[in-house]
Amino acid sequence: MSTQMTWGTPQPERADAARNRQLLLATARGLLAEVGPDCLTMDLLAERSGLGKGTVFRRFGSRAGIFQALLDDSERALQQEVLAGRPPLGPGAPPVDRLVAYGRARIRFLAENQDVARATLDGRKTAGRRRPLSEIHIRVLLRELDLPGADADVLAGQLAHALDGPLLFQLFAGPELAGPTPTARFEAGWRDLVERVCGQAGTPAD
Known part of the structure; x- marks a missing residue:
């Protein structure tokens, strides 16, 4: 018998959190193209996105978390x-x-x-x-x-x-x-x- 696979449904996300996530991911991709992965840091991402460092840390937790999200x-x-x-x-x-x-x-x-x-x-x-x-x-x-x-x-x-x-x-x-x-x-x-x-x-x- 064939088994239907489901990969899970994402939890609902607040509108402001969704906007911040999209902004951070877009900014991170731009920085990757501009400076490469070695120079992409939490501080630089916060600066370029215009969001506070606290927001970046809450979203990703660490530098590795940025790349995992990407x-x-x-x-x-x-x-x-x-x-x-x-x-x-x-x-x-x-x-x-x-x-x-x-x-x-x-x-x-x-x-x-x-x-x-x-x-x-x-x-x-x-x-x-x-x-x-x-x-x-x-x-x-x-x-x-x-x-x-x-x-x-x-x-x-x-x-x-x-x-x-x-x-x-x-x-x-x-x-x-x-x-x-x-x-x-x-x-x-x-x-x-x-x-x-x-x-x-x-x-x-x-």
Whole structure:
């Protein structure tokens, strides 16, 4: 039986808080283009946005929080494709094909947003923060597959970590994977991993 996936409904936001959030995100993107991620600070964001430092700190909590908010905002388009886009990324395709498509899409997303995603770590250990939405989506698809003897909860977490930013950044930085299109090798690796875990062959890569 197919399981309907929901990624949660955001809590209502006050009109002034929503305006401040949009202003801060727009200002942060402008600063990224102007000065780069290394020079984007809480103080500079407060100054350029015209909002108080207290407002910036309440919204983001830390410098890393600025980049996490930017990354999350950019990721909404990917989430919408998963929920309502065309298959195989969106609904309507077999679970294995959707798992492969999601991993490929997320790898491309992280590759396109490497500077911002790296800055979310802000000096922390490379374990990084977990991506619960990825894990939820993968868990739903694994349960649709109903793999004999598999613990879908544990397996979903393990597969989600295979798509986690810090691990991918380590691999992108490795000289053995240097080149103009390293994402192609990651996408092929993800397909191989999913097909081996699920015990079946997928469709040929396009």
